[in-house]
Amino acid sequence: MAVACAVVPEDSDAVLAAALARDLDRSFELLVIAYRVRIVTFVARMLRDDARAEDVAQDVFVRAYRALQAYPSERRAALRLRSWLYTIARNLTRNAFRDAPPASESLDYDDGNPRSALLDPDPSPENVVLREETWNSVGAAVDRLSPALRDAFVLRYFDELSYDEIAESLDQPVGTVKASAHRGLMAVRAHLEKNDE
Amino acid sequence: MSESNLREFGSATRRSVAPDFTAKIFSRCGLDRYTVAQSALGDVYVAWTENGVSALRLAQDEHAFEVWYGERFGRRCVWAVEDDPSSSAARAKLRGENVTVPLDLSDCSPFEQRVLEHAAKIRRGHARPYGWLAREVGTPEATRAVGNALGHNPVPLLIPCHRVIRTDNSVGGYVFGSDMKRTLLEEEGVDFAALERVTRRGFRYVGSGDGTFCLPTCGSVAKHVDEPGYVGLRSLEDAHNHGLVPCTSCRPIAA
Structure with missing residues (x-):
């Protein structure tokens, strides 16, 4: 049994933040x-x-719950929940990489960044087989992006965050995340075209 | 590959989450959740943790339940937006379906847990004396302690502690009152009028044509005591004289 995907209208975040500010435990x-x-x-x-x-x-x-507990209610009410949660998600994902260091790998990513510079585990053969079954060529193309580009690309095109929200999540200037998302898009397209040949 | 294709791909490849995803998070945040479920007692409050249903209670209102829960378990319990596998199973069980409900009895002592596990095996339509349960648990002298353990049952109905009654077949105490206990047992088919008649005539057991003898609370034997093929028994000696062996379901004497 799996839980269905919930649709989150953007303005519902403000309502949610207000509820969390009023009563964290009941709204969490x-x-x-x-x-x-x-x-x-x-x-x-x-x-x-x-x-x-x-x-x-x-x-x-x-982590979000504990942080919210520590915040005064005005700060909870003012939170931009979406980018705030993605910030936590990105940080903890980074920590997870650090806890399970990748095997060294000489291959470069499609966007030209070296794989060795990344905290990204090399997938096991089983994972590769599994992924080939479930991920189509787009998934493969995204996998070939370096994390710097993948962060911005995924947040922009899959999670549909605004550039402002992405900038906030990644703690980078808006111009940088725009450029990263765009370079990611170009790299994905290039990968797909290469596969089509 | 257009941007809208990518968005489509993004939503089409979203992961699903395991059914206990939320329960695990709440457990780590020190919060339990509760809901209201329909039962033979009417609407009851049902609370659960990551491990299973932790409490079932009648209460005046949500606030009263939350206060009671906090005092008993030392944890905050909040209204659940969604059901979990535990609460769904409890709902089904309280509707009368034959399902296993995961229970969290961590608030009970090992002795209490043992008593409750044995009480859980008493089937609908049956009842057993406190002393019987004490013997089953392996502490035949501890009848009072068994009564206390049942009184501390955090999940009445889900563990049918109401099916344990006094040795004289009177109803005995209950967390929701003796009247409620009697009503529940009667709804399950226990015939108190028949039990009272048997007790008044000094019958401790009832023998039947299949060569066994039972406690009067084993199913509906008390009702049949005067019918052909049944016999009221005042003592074990009586049972032996009739050449009867103990019923393996109600185990009227120690094995």
Whole structure:
């Protein structure tokens, strides 16, 4: 049994933030329901490991809860929940990489960045087979992006965050994330064209 | 590959989450959740943790339930937006379906847990004396302690502690009152009028034509005591004289 994907209208975030500010414990489940599929998916795309993604995603919500507990209610009410949660998700995904260091790998990514510079585990043969079954060529193309581009690309084109939200999540200037998302898009297109030949 | 194709791909390849995803998060945040379910007692509050259903209670209102829960378990319990596998199973069980409900009895002592596990095996339409349960648990002298353990049952109905009654077949105490206990047992088919008649005539067991003898609370034997093929028995000696062996379901004497 799997839980269906919830649709989150953007303006519902303000309502949710207000509810969290009023009564965190009673409103927290709404936050989990609204974002669990997005966060699990985001972590899975970054980590490229569906089995670990769920654990890391749980950590994201526990971390969020503890932070919200510590915030005064005005700060909770003013939170931009979406970018805030993605920030936590991205940080914890990075930590997960650090905890399970990748095997060294000489291959470069499609966008020209060296693989060795990344904290990204080399997928096991089983994972590769699994992924080939479930991910189509787009998934493969996204996998070939370096994390710097993949962050911005996935947040922009899959999670549909605004550039402002992405900039906030990644703690980078808006111009930088725009450029990264665009370079990611170009690299994905190039990869697909190469495959079509 | 257009941007809208990518968005389509993005939503088409979203992951699903395991059914216990939310429960695990709440557990780590130190929060339990509860809902209201329909039962033989009317609407009851049902709370659960990551491990299973932790409490079932009648309460005045949500606030009263939350206060009671906090005092008993030392944890905050909040209204659940969604059901979990545990609460769904409890709902089904309270509707009368034959399902296994995961339970969290971590608030009970090992002795209490043992008593409750044995009480859970008493079937609908049956009842057993406190002393019987004490013997089954392996502490035949501890009848009072068994009564206390049942009184501490955090999940009445889900563990049918109401099916344990006094040795004289009177109803005994219950967390929701003796009247409620009697009503529940009667709805399940226990015939108190028949039990009272048997007790008044000094019958401790009822023998039947299949060569066994039972406690009067084993199913509906009390009702049949005067019918052909049945016999009221005042003592074990009586049973032996009739050449009867103990019923393997109600185990009227120690094995």
